[in-house]
Amino acid sequence: MVDLIPREHLFGNPTRYGHQISPDGKRLAWVAPFEGVLNIWSAPLDHLDAAQPVTRDRRRAVDSFAFAYDGRHLLYVQDADGDENFHVFAADLESGRHRDLTPYPGIAAGIVGMSRLVRDRVLLALNDRDARFHDLHSVDLATGERTLVVENPGFAGFLIDEHYAVRFAALNRRDGSSELLIRYGQSWKPWLTFPAEDARASGAENLDASGDILFCRDSRGRDTAALTRIDIASGETRTLAAHDEADIGTVLHDIETRAPIAYSVTHARRRWYVLDERFRDDFAFLDAQGLGDWYPASRSEDDALWIVVARSDTRVSEAALYDRRSKTLRSLGSARPELEGAPLAPMHPAVIHSRDGLELVSYLSRPLGAEGPGPLVLLVHGGPWARDSFGFDPMHQWLANRGYAALSVNFRSSTGFGKAFLNAGDGAWGRAMDDDLLDAVAWAVAEGVADPARIAIMGGSYGGYAALMALCRNPDTYACGIDLVGPANLETLVRTIPPYWEAMRAQLHRAIGDPDTEEGMALIRERSPVYFADRIRAPLMIVQGANDPRVKQAESDQMVAALDASGVPVTYLLYPDEGHGLVRPDNRLAFFARAEAFLARHLGGRCEPIREGEAAGSSVQVVREG
Known part of the structure; x- marks a missing residue:
């Protein structure tokens, strides 16, 4: 009979995980315990043993973060005891100072975008004006000063370019369909509709760097979602990738052009497919390293360094630094080294x-x-x-x-x-x-x-x-x-969803029934x-x-x-x-x-x-x- 694996080794705090590399490729950050609570740590890439905690929370995990492009700030989000009223904080890695960029009671904020072209500001979503819908604000990383970019009249979300200009908005209709609207000045015009049968699997993915090309996931006219390219001016649409067995999964984009370079498809197992020949050798090299179902978790701005996470059924997530120039992998450690040699089951x-x-x-x-x-x-x-x-x-x-x-x-x-x-x-x-x-x-x-x-x-x-x-x-x-x-x-569930879920209410009604109709209420009570x-x-x-x-x-x-x-x-x-x-x-x-x-x-x-x-x-x- 095999030895019992201690519960703490499986469900206690990991040793380290969530590695990210800074845009300039000079620093790493990750999540690890500080005085028994998960916090964010950071260190120079060439001096990892000098790691210091960026956050020092002593109550609840701080584990969602991203490097800003200004080379100085690290952003992280945190709620209070699981209430999901997240605030966005900026930590100055040079001075050690922390600033709440969203110091407003009762709000749920989020990071919408960080741009290589607007390095001193971050784009945040805040629902302080209307709890149901998030407006977009540009916020200065150093001072916290915010500028309204666009007010949200009821959209599910926005699509922005690298200048923080709002180009498209997504609107969920009561019939379950989703509409993509294009912005003309201060007005919005319907531009693309995904019928109700397609809305959950389809939507805008991103704009290219020029802002002239839109990439989408699109299941219209087929069962699985394909990756498509749309010329915004002409409307010409081209399918870049599609698979019959599963939807397009993770899509990696070129750092400069924002065009897709590779994508994954996961049926029973994840497989990667390369679209840009410049990256074919990278994927071939990584596929040959016995990493299991690996994925790139973070990339430097010059795309020379990747953080790759290796994961298989009997291998705990292990991060490695991949140098594309030298084709080398440098281990950054396992999330749970205490499970090394444990009797793990396939x-x-x-x-x-x-x-x-x-x-x-x-x-x-x-x-x-x-x-x-x-x-x-x-x-x-x-x-x-x-x-x-x-x-x-x-x-x-x-x-x-x-x-x-x-x-x-x-x-x-x-x-x-x-x-x-x-x-x-x-x-x-x-x-x-x-x-x-x-x-x-x-x-x-x-x-x-x-x-x-x-x-x-x-x-x-x-x-x-x-x-x-x-x-x-x-x-x-x-x-x-x-x-x-x-x-x-299910009635009280749908009637008490968080106010900022308002945009997805139609999809919930489609799934479980509308409690404001006799037919929907009958279905809800039955289930x-x-x-x-x-x-x-x-x-x-x-x-x-x-x-x-x-x-x-x-x-x-x-x-x-x-x-x-x-x-x-x-x-x-x-x-x-x-x-x-x-x-x-x-x-x-x-x-x-x-x-x-x-x-x-x-x-x-x-x-x-x-x-x-x-x-x-x-x-x-x-x-x-x-």
């Missing part, structure tokens, strides 16, 4: 066929040495407009190490597999989307992987909803379930687990962050109240200092310790004893102990 891609003929790209990890049927945990991703991919997954490794098979399924509505697959989830929450999960379970049983009496379902956000609905709809299929920040009542709590027979754990702005605490409170009324036991964990997910390591470790004991109790897997002091700083409140 991940196996599989295509499972749904009952109505869809191909569900899935990923299975089994305990090392497993033979014959055993306990299985079905992991359901959030979104649902997201996807699972191949690579190192701490959840898979944790479960496989404890004796469970872990199965992740890209059910209908998952992104990347074409618009027909994506749109097949509309109106299918808790029905056909749940059928896909049932079909995956049936596949695992038929393949001799899963013992039908020992199957659990677990997920976060939409995955938490799926777990709740699965236990209501299929009470005899699952031995237990875990819901992490999942909605229970909301809170109304069917009395059908649940399997043990259930519900986990909620009190500050979650997307799936509010009222969702979990409603579900627990409905379970109490029906006499159904439930364990309810509430974290007063978390939002949509668990960020603080003490909170993560406290959750996984309890989840591990819960699964061991109901599925019979192994359980690491809770170590003295483990997660001692967690804020978890056990509201119910079922």
